[in-house]
Amino acid sequence: MSMSRQPMASRHALPVKQLLLTLLAWSVAFVIFFPILWMVLTGFKTETAAIADPSFIFSPTLESYQAVQARSGYARFAINSVAVAFGSTLLALLIAIPSAYAMAFLPTKRTKGTLLWMLSTKMLPPVGVLVPIYLIFRDVGLLDTRTGLILVYTLMNLPIVVWMLYTFFKDMPKDILEAGRMDGASTFQEVWYLLLPLTLPGIASTGLLSVILSWNEAFWSLNLTSSKAAPLTAYIASFSSPEGLFWAKLSAASTMAIAPILILGWMTQKQMVRGLTFGAVK
Amino acid sequence: MATLQLHDLVKRFGDTEVIKGVDLDVEDREFVVFVGPSGCGKSTLMRMIAGLESASEGDILIDGQRMNDVGPADRGLAMVFQSYALYPHMSVADNMGFSMRLAGVPKAERRAKVLEAARILQLEPLLERKPKALSGGQRQRVAIGRAIVRNPGIFLFDEPLSNLDAALRVQMRIELARLHEELDATMIYVTHDQIEAMTMADKIVVLHDGVVEQVGSPMALYHHPRNRFVAGFIGSPTMNFFAVEVAGLDAEGVRVTLPGGGQCVVPVDGSRVQQAATLELGIRPEHLRLDDAGPLGGTIQVLERLGGQTSLYIETDGGLVTLMADGDVAYRVHDPVRFGFDASRAHLFDAEGLACESLKAHPLASLTRQDNRVSPQAAP
Numbered sequence: 001m002s003m004s005r006q007p008m009a010s011r012h013a014l015p016v017k018q019l020l021l022t023l024l025a026w027s028v029a030f031v032i033f034f035p036i037l038w039m040v041l042t043g044f045k046t047e048t049a050a051i052a053d054p055s056f057i058f059s060p061t062l063e064s065y066q067a068v069q070a071r072s073g074y075a076r077f078a079i080n081s082v083a084v085a086f087g088s089t090l091l092a093l094l095i096a097i098p099s100a101y102a103m104a105f106l107p108t109k110r111t112k113g114t115l116l117w118m119l120s121t122k123m124l125p126p127v128g129v130l131v132p133i134y135l136i137f138r139d140v141g142l143l144d145t146r147t148g149l150i151l152v153y154t155l156m157n158l159p160i161v162v163w164m165l166y167t168f169f170k171d172m173p174k175d176i177l178e179a180g181r182m183d184g185a186s187t188f189q190e191v192w193y194l195l196l197p198l199t200l201p202g203i204a205s206t207g208l209l210s211v212i213l214s215w216n217e218a219f220w221s222l223n224l225t226s227s228k229a230a231p232l233t234a235y236i237a238s239f240s241s242p243e244g245l246f247w248a249k250l251s252a253a254s255t256m257a258i259a260p261i262l263i264l265g266w267m268t269q270k271q272m273v274r275g276l277t278f279g280a281v282k
Numbered sequence: 283m284a285t286l287q288l289h290d291l292v293k294r295f296g297d298t299e300v301i302k303g304v305d306l307d308v309e310d311r312e313f314v315v316f317v318g319p320s321g322c323g324k325s326t327l328m329r330m331i332a333g334l335e336s337a338s339e340g341d342i343l344i345d346g347q348r349m350n351d352v353g354p355a356d357r358g359l360a361m362v363f364q365s366y367a368l369y370p371h372m373s374v375a376d377n378m379g380f381s382m383r384l385a386g387v388p389k390a391e392r393r394a395k396v397l398e399a400a401r402i403l404q405l406e407p408l409l410e411r412k413p414k415a416l417s418g419g420q421r422q423r424v425a426i427g428r429a430i431v432r433n434p435g436i437f438l439f440d441e442p443l444s445n446l447d448a449a450l451r452v453q454m455r456i457e458l459a460r461l462h463e464e465l466d467a468t469m470i471y472v473t474h475d476q477i478e479a480m481t482m483a484d485k486i487v488v489l490h491d492g493v494v495e496q497v498g499s500p501m502a503l504y505h506h507p508r509n510r511f512v513a514g515f516i517g518s519p520t521m522n523f524f525a526v527e528v529a530g531l532d533a534e535g536v537r538v539t540l541p542g543g544g545q546c547v548v549p550v551d552g553s554r555v556q557q558a559a560t561l562e563l564g565i566r567p568e569h570l571r572l573d574d575a576g577p578l579g580g581t582i583q584v585l586e587r588l589g590g591q592t593s594l595y596i597e598t599d600g601g602l603v604t605l606m607a608d609g610d611v612a613y614r615v616h617d618p619v620r621f622g623f624d625a626s627r628a629h630l631f632d633a634e635g636l637a638c639e640s641l642k643a644h645p646l647a648s649l650t651r652q653d654n655r656v657s658p659q660a661a662p
Contacts, residue, residue, distance in 0.1 A: 175367035178334050183381035183432070184355035193380075197371045 036258075042251035050247040064252035071249075074235065074256055081231035082260075083146050084221075085214040088153035089207050095154070096161040097203075101191060103162070104169035105177065115166065118159040126156075126219050137224060146229045149221060153214040161210050168202030169195065208268055215261045232257035284345045284358060284435025284468050285310050286331065291340035293326055293492075300326050302492040303340070308436075308470065308485075313462050316472045317479040318489035319515070324472045325440055327489065331470065332361050332438055344436065355381075360429035361438040364445065366421045368413040368428075375400075375409040378427045399427040402464065419450045426458075430465065439471040443478065455481060476516055480504070488512050498647075505644035510562065510635035519567045519593060523631075524600040526563045528555055535641060536630060538563060541600035544577025546625040550638035555630070561638075562631040567593070567604040569627040572611065576622030578603070585615050594619070 042050050044060040068074070103111045133152065134143075142148030172195060180190045196203065218233040225234055236257050239250040286308040293301035300323045308314050316324040329335040331342060333354035342349045349357050369377050375396050376383075382392045400406045403423040413421055422442060429437055439458075443451045459482055462469055473479055479486050480500045488495040488503065488511070496508040500516075507513035513521050530537035535549035538561065548563065555561065572594075580598035587609065594605040596619060605621055613619060630638040 173365060173367065175363045175365045176369060178354075179361070179363060179367035179369070179428075180380070181334065182332065182354050182359070182361050183428070184384045189384055193384075194369060198369075 039251045040255050042248055043255045044252075045248050047246055047248045050251070064246075064248040065256075068239070068249050068252050068256070074253075077230060077232045077235035077257075078260065080146060080149075080225075080229055081215055081233075081257075084149045084153060084229070084231050085211045087146065087150040088157065088214045089210040091150060091154045092157050092161045092210055093165075093203065093207060096158060096165050096206075097191065097196075099162050100165035100169050101187075101195065103166050104172075105174065115163060119163060122159050130223060134223065142224075144225045144228045144230075148224055149229055149231070152220045152224065153217060156217070156220070157210045157213055160213075161206055164206040164209070165199075165203065168199045168206070171202075172199055204268070208264070212261055212265065216258075286436060286468065286470070287341075287343040287346075288327075288331075289341040289343070291327070291330065291342065292338045293323070293330060293335060294338045300492050301330070304489075304492075304494055306487060306494065306497065308468060311466055311468055313459075313469045313471065313482055313484045314487060315479040315483035315485070316470065316487045316489055317474065317476055317515070318495075320474055322489040323492040324474075324489045328361075328438055328440055328470065328472045331436075332359055333357055334361075358435040359438055360432040360434035360436075361440065362422075362425045362429050362442045364441040366413075366425040366445075368421055368424055370413050373410050373412055374405060374416070374424050374427075377413065377424055378431050380428070381432050395431045396427075399430040402430065402461070403427050418446050419454065422446065422454060426461070434467065436468045436470060437465075439469065441473055442471075443473070444475070451478075458482060476518060480516070486516075488515060490515075499649060501644070501646040501649045505647045506637070506640055507564075507629065508637055510564065510631045510637070513564045513629055513631070513637065517566055519604045519606070521564045521566050521629075522570070522603045524563045524565075524603075526561055526630075528552075528557055528559045528561060531555060531557065535625075536561075536638065538630070540577050541598065542578060546577065546628070548625050548628045548630050548638075549641045550630050551641060552638065554632060554636075555638060560633070562635075564629040564631060565623050565627060568606040570603070570605040570621050570623050572605070572607055572613075572619060573622040574620050576620045578622060579618065579620040582613055582615050582617050582619060585613065596621070 038054075041056070041058075043064055044062070045058050046061055046063055049055075049058050103115065137143045137148050142151070176194055176198070177190050180194045185193065215231075216233065218237065221231050221233045222237055225231070236250065236254050239246055239253050286306070288304050288306040291301055291304040292299065304327060316327060318324045326335060330337050333349070333352065337350055344357055344359075369380060372380065375393075378396045378399055379392045382395065387395075396409070397406070400409055403426060405420070405423055405427055408416060408420060408424075413424065416424065422445075425442070442458075443454050446454060455478060458469075458471075462482075471478075471482060483500055485497060486500055486503050487497050490511050495515075496503060496512045498506075503512060503516045507516060510523070514523075524541055526538040526540055528536060529539045529545055531552040532547075535547045536552040536555055537545060537547045539545050540563070578598060578600075580596040580603065582594055583597045583602065584593075584595040586593040586595075590609045592607045592609055592611050594607055594611075594613065596603045596605060603621075607613075626642075629640075632638065
């Protein structure tokens with residue numbers, strides 16, 4: 001950020017300062033990235049090397065990956081993760097698009113308050129509602145089901161999804177929707193033919209964020225699933241077991257768990273950045 | 283083809299009343315312009331007619347049918363927005379055909395209607411382009427095309443030319459007038475630009491603070507403004523006003539004392555005027571004339587030479603006065619000048635700002651745009 005704020009001229013006038021800033025930026029990026037790098041490296045170590053003095057020099061091995069694969073099927077967990085992350089995102093968007101439409105285009109004097117209240121639910125620590133939700137899930141038979149997890153994730157992400165869509169929708173010129181209404185569009189047609197195509201980048205980045213948040217969620221997946229519906233986060237956790245902590249295997253499993261979402265994020269990063277900075281830099 | 287009636291129309295946003303009881307009759311095929319300063323409620327009034335805002339009170343009748351509870355698309359109207367409001371993700375053809383697509387019109391018929399509108403507006407070569415690849419004037423035409431294909435009884439234009447540059451504005455103005463003739467539809471047009479109002483309207487509705495100040499033909503408004511607001515708003519440069527004292531009343535009109543002591547008789551009905559009352563005299567800059575023996579005088583503060591005409595801004599005892607003179611007057615800044623006017627061109631306004639009625643109607647006051655077209659020489 002600090003780099004982009006430099007005026008263009010300073011690039012030529014102060015090469016030293018520019019260089020230092022570049023170095024600083026790279027260092028910060030490296031520090032942020034380091035845990036992930038270390039995890040990936042550890043995954044290629046033997047268990048002994050993993051707990052030895054930290055070192056970048058070692059002979060890489062696929063031993064841990066083989067062990068992880070042998071112990072339990074990665075695929076089953078991965079399928080659960082995909083189903084739950086995309087399922088909950090789809091459901092959240094289905095609920096959030098009409099809500100955000102109403103808030104952005106038909107606001108009342110309570111709209112702002114409602115938005116803030118929705119966001120405030122994110123301030124409650126999830127553990128505060130663990131027992132009631134667990135009991136409800138047990139009674140209605142949602143424990144260890146994908147449906148149950150999809151429901152929880154949807155509720156968990158809904159405030160953020162509504163909030164983000166609301167800001168994207170607010171940027172949409174009202175005239176265009178009114179022109180649609182004059183042309184005879186029903187509310188649904190207005191949304192389908194005009195609002196959705198025109199705010200697609202925003203909806204896509206909101207959806208991506210929701211997928212990522214659901215994918216990485218561990219608290220609810222650990223508490224509400226055991227085997228049938230367990231996603232990759234539960235899979236990772238299973239490597240920290242009463243038999244001991246196996247760093248190399250844990251790292252190998254984690255690397256495999258984050259790989260799909262990392263690749264997805266990589267492919268869509270342009271979309272993500274555009275979405276997250278939409279109204280700000282228009 | 284349609285008529286429109288508004289009966290005692292009121293619009294409130296919360297506790298604020300923005301339209302305060304508007305009555306209006308728009309005849310079939312009439313070109314009506316709503317004009318007024320920003321915030322006068324003219325756009326709100328149009329949006330209420332369009333159905334984009336609901337009426338708080340009163341009735342909206344189109345062809346005699348009450349339309350208050352009818353949706354915007356079912357009122358037989360089409361609207362051209364100030365921002366054009368084109369659908370950016372659709373081609374020109376799809377923009378124009380969108381209403382028909384929603385209505386389920388078969389593709390071939392849609393295509394034919396779009397082509398017809400494109401022909402009228404000379405948009406044929408642009409049909410496959412997206413709006414962002416069009417110039418401002420072209421976008422404007424697409425917006426009009428989108429309205430035309432709906433074949434509405436009434437066209438609504440919400441300040442459609444305000445985003446165009448001056449040259450294009452003049453061109454589009456002419457084009458809209460031509461379109462009105464070709465389509466033979468009722469048109470309602472909102473603008474804050476009184477030149478647009480004067481040049482295009484059959485009937486001008488002057489709005490101020492949510493109230494209709496006056497309805498009439500452009501020439502009626504120019505020659506017989508009902509009150510001080512209309513007098514000041516219509517005409518450019520704006521009308522000059524002086525405080526004058528009533529010196530006498532007779533059948534000829536009202537005799538008033540001008541600043542500086544001169545007197546003149548303004549031929550207006552003096553029945554509401556009292557002896558020695560202070561009134562305001564209004565006279566347009568183009569009706570003032572330089573005259574060394576004139577009753578008024580001052581010093582030239584600013585002088586704007588436009589070539590054909592020269593605007594003189596003259597500091598007088600009664601304030602700054604604008605005078606339109608010949609292009610080749612020899613005066614310079616700081617020169618003293620004297621000037622006068624033909625009293626039959628003057629207007630008198632009472633303390634409430636209401637105009638005293640002229641004793642004789644101006645011969646052009648009943649002239650409409652229609653008359654201009656039919657027989658230009660008919661005007662005396």
